[in-house]
Amino acid sequence: MPVALILGATSDIAQAIAKQLAKENFNLILAARNIDYLKRIQHDLQVRYSIQVDTVYFDAISFDQHEHFIQQLSVFPELVILCFGYLGNQNAAEKNWEEAYKILSTNYLGAVSILNRIANEMEKRKKGTIVAISSVAGDRGRKSNYLYGSAKAGLTAYLSGLRNRLYSSGINVITVKPGYVATKMTENMSLPQILVASPEQVAKRIWKAIHGRKNTIYVKKLWLWIMFIIKIIPEPIFKRLNM
Amino acid sequence: MRKKVANWGNYPVIESELYHFRTDKELENFLTLPSIIARGNGRCYGDSSLSSYMLSTLHFNKAISFDIEKGIFTCEAGMLLDDILQIIVPKGWFLPVSPGTKYITVGGAIASNIHGKNHHIDGTFCRHVIEIDVLTADGNIYTCSPQQHAELFQATCGGMGLTGIILRAKFKLKKIETSYIDHIQIKARDLYEILDLFEIYQHCTYTMAWIDCLKQGKQFGRSILMMGEPADKDKLKHHLHSSALSTHPTNHVSFPVNMPSFFLNPFTMKAFNNLFYWKNIRKQIHTIVHYDPFFYPLDKILHWNKGYGKKGFIQYQFVLPIESSQKGLIDILKRINQYGTGSFLAVLKLFGNDESFFSFPMKGYTLALDFPVKKGLFTFLDQLDRVVLDYGGRLYLTKDARMQPEIFWKSYPHAQAWHEIMRKYNTGYKFRSMQSDRLEITSPHNQEKYASSTYFGSHI
Ligand SMILES: Cc1cc2nc3c(=O)[nH]c(=O)nc-3n(C[C@H](O)[C@H](O)[C@H](O)COP(=O)(O)OP(=O)(O)OC[C@H]3O[C@@H](n4cnc5c(N)ncnc54)[C@H](O)[C@@H]3O)c2cc1C
Numbered sequence: 260m261p262v263a264l265i266l267g268a269t270s271d272i273a274q275a276i277a278k279q280l281a282k283e284n285f286n287l288i289l290a291a292r293n294i295d296y297l298k299r300i301q302h303d304l305q306v307r308y309s310i311q312v313d314t315v316y317f318d319a320i321s322f323d324q325h326e327h328f329i330q331q332l333s334v335f336p337e338l339v340i341l342c343f344g345y346l347g348n349q350n351a352a353e354k355n356w357e358e359a360y361k362i363l364s365t366n367y368l369g370a371v372s373i374l375n376r377i378a379n380e381m382e383k384r385k386k387g388t389i390v391a392i393s394s395v396a397g398d399r400g401r402k403s404n405y406l407y408g409s410a411k412a413g414l415t416a417y418l419s420g421l422r423n424r425l426y427s428s429g430i431n432v433i434t435v436k437p438g439y440v441a442t443k444m445t446e447n448m449s450l451p452q453i454l455v456a457s458p459e460q461v462a463k464r465i466w467k468a469i470h471g472r473k474n475t476i477y478v479k480k481l482w483l484w485i486m487f488i489i490k491i492i493p494e495p496i497f498k499r500l501n502m
Numbered sequence: 503m504r505k506k507v508a509n510w511g512n513y514p515v516i517e518s519e520l521y522h523f524r525t526d527k528e529l530e531n532f533l534t535l536p537s538i539i540a541r542g543n544g545r546c547y548g549d550s551s552l553s554s555y556m557l558s559t560l561h562f563n564k565a566i567s568f569d570i571e572k573g574i575f576t577c578e579a580g581m582l583l584d585d586i587l588q589i590i591v592p593k594g595w596f597l598p599v600s601p602g603t604k605y606i607t608v609g610g611a612i613a614s615n616i617h618g619k620n621h622h623i624d625g626t627f628c629r630h631v632i633e634i635d636v637l638t639a640d641g642n643i644y645t646c647s648p649q650q651h652a653e654l655f656q657a658t659c660g661g662m663g664l665t666g667i668i669l670r671a672k673f674k675l676k677k678i679e680t681s682y683i684d685h686i687q688i689k690a691r692d693l694y695e696i697l698d699l700f701e702i703y704q705h706c707t708y709t710m711a712w713i714d715c716l717k718q719g720k721q722f723g724r725s726i727l728m729m730g731e732p733a734d735k736d737k738l739k740h741h742l743h744s745s746a747l748s749t750h751p752t753n754h755v756s757f758p759v760n761m762p763s764f765f766l767n768p769f770t771m772k773a774f775n776n777l778f779y780w781k782n783i784r785k786q787i788h789t790i791v792h793y794d795p796f797f798y799p800l801d802k803i804l805h806w807n808k809g810y811g812k813k814g815f816i817q818y819q820f821v822l823p824i825e826s827s828q829k830g831l832i833d834i835l836k837r838i839n840q841y842g843t844g845s846f847l848a849v850l851k852l853f854g855n856d857e858s859f860f861s862f863p864m865k866g867y868t869l870a871l872d873f874p875v876k877k878g879l880f881t882f883l884d885q886l887d888r889v890v891l892d893y894g895g896r897l898y899l900t901k902d903a904r905m906q907p908e909i910f911w912k913s914y915p916h917a918q919a920w921h922e923i924m925r926k927y928n929t930g931y932k933f934r935s936m937q938s939d940r941l942e943i944t945s946p947h948n949q950e951k952y953a954s955s956t957y958f959g960s961h962i
Binding site for chain 1: 503522524525561564565566567568578585588589
């Protein structure tokens with residue numbers, strides 16, 4: 260059976276992806292910081308799908324541990340899904356460097372650090388798929404979340420470069436921009452329901468994208484149009500908007 | 503964040519805080535709130551899981567273990583029966599007790615101590631529970647069972663979330679050879695016949711009846727008795743052998759919008775009831791059906807409850823002791839008949855003996871029917887409550903949204919004893935719901951007011 264590695268495996272989207280992949284007969288390696296929670300997810304998947312599930316400690320911002328993390332994996336996965344991310348608090352981050360650094364390092368540096376290593380290994384094997392959850396917030400900086408947005412913009416640019424590099428080795432890189440998803444991250448926001456996807460919808464879309472070797476996907480089509488409009492508003496007008 | 507929340511009856515609707523937790527640690531933080539009540543999937547009909555601070559268990563829903571040899575399942579309390587079925591059925595196991603919907607959580611099944619079509623044989627859900635973990639107001643998590651912390655266990659079964667938050671449960675499953683039911687339906691021309699049929703078919707594993715509450719005259723109480731036995735493999739048609747343990751499909755139709763309330767008038771209801779009764783042309787029908795349409799016919803249409811309109815509805819479920827059941831049912835059905843806007847169809851069932859310390863079922867007949875909320879309904883139901891009480895009966899708390907406290911305290915024989923145990927674990931009434939406040943279970947003065955108030959009825 261093929262093996263998938265899920266980074267940030269305790270997030271709601273990651274858990275939905277794990278179930279989707281289990282249904283497609285993948286064995287899984289789940290990586291995250293909260294080992295107790297990981298174990299619960301591991302048992303759940305084993306009971307539900309009778310697949311093999313391993314758990315490994317992984318901290319996105321312990322960059323110096325990342326090489327060791329890759330080395331210790333018992334098998335190298337053909338599919339890697341990067342799900343970790345940190346929304347943080349924009350206001351706090353404007354005043355407090357630590358919060359700003361945490362947003363930038365988790366969403367951007369952490370992703371680059373681990374994906375660099377994974378990409379090199381996959382390139383050697385000439386085989387593999389990388390899926391990373393970026394964000395529509397990276398499509399254009401807005402005052403309400405531009406720290407998170409700029410980190411995700413960095414990630415999106417990184418992924419398109421990586422896709423370009425790995426294309427000739429037959430490795431596919433997929434950028435996912437989910438839009439609003441009903442997860443822990445958005446639990447306390449009141450959002451227009453037509454724009455909100457469920458984690459299961461995201462997981463299904465991702466599975467289809469893996470299968471169809473897609474490049475960049477939005478989960479709900481509507482987001483494509485919304486972001487298109489947001490992107491074409493001329494800057495002299497955009498800067499006056501309350502977004 | 504404040505949210506509009508209602509349970510299945512869409513009455514009452516409140517705006518209040520709904521919190522979620524995913525780990526034990528996150529849960530601990532919520533104990534600092536002034537008060538909380540656990541909320542499963544909101545399939546109770548009234549206000550049992552509503553309050554100013556609700557704690558959803560839906561993200562605390564992991565499977566923990568499944569012993570396929572012994573048929574023992576362990577999971578977190580927020581897991582849905584729907585998910586459990588998907589896991590256990592292919593391995594030849596089924597839920598020991600199942601309600602009329604699979605969209606409830608294990609925590610909800612225990613807190614309401616639910617019953618199914620097999621109550622007269624297998625009792626309530628909690629009879630099959632081996633062990634539960636409960637977080638109480640002091641912040642401790644007790645592992646309790648009929649043997650260990652037995653008091654807490656008994657008070658939590660049917661305790662409507664008032665002893666604490668059920669976190670995990672381990673329970674026994676029922677062995678099945680196929681996922682199909684050997685199903686017999688018999689038409690009963692009136693109430694007397696259906697009561698006889700229930701007696702005659704007491705040995706059947708699953709029994710319940712649809713009863714037409716609107717029919718007057720000679721066919722008063724006409725019904726259809728539905729019976730079922732788990733089907734053996736040799737009962738299945740050949741083409742089904744390879745899928746003998748198939749689970750239910752996951753697709754359904756959604757009820758589009760709230761129906762305008764004039765849709766449900768006495769005329770449409772009578773027409774519907776006639777249709778239902780006459781679609782069974784023969785006296786007796788024998789079929790082999792999958793468990794899904796047999797146990798969960800209403801689950802096919804998600805949110806069918808919207809059919810009752812914006813104002814919502816009350817599901818009224820009572821039980822009468824066996825001695826007074828016949829007399830009481832005639833009396834109550836006549837009153838409902840006069841009132842005129844009872845539901846399409848009501849569910850009638852004969853319970854067996856029940857050993858639970860604090861739960862709804864008792865040996866006798868239970869009837870459940872829906873009333874759309876409208877002017878005059880609550881006055882009528884208050885009158886009906888008195889009648890139920892006079893026959894020595896009681897109402898199902900998980901369906902209740904409007905009963906007066908006095909009725910509750912008088913009709914649940916162990917209310918006082920239960921309350922004393924519950925209070926030990928629920929210090930300062932940390933766990934409280936709109937229902938527990940309304941019934942004066944979690945208000946300070948109830949002790950003297952309702953002391954030894956159990957009432958055994960004047961009609962028996
Ligand atoms: C279509 C339909 C058919 C039904 N048929 C039947 C039937 O045949 N037999 C029957 O007995 N019932 C039946 N019910 C009622 C239903 O089974 C119960 O109301 C059940 O308790 C709902 O569970 P829930 O997970 O939705 O919990 P909720 O409705 O959210 O809560 C119900 C109660 O359980 C408590 N609770 C929930 N989770 C926990 C927890 N983890 N710890 C402590 N307390 C908790 C809540 O505080 C509340 O008091 C039916 C309901 C519907 C909608």
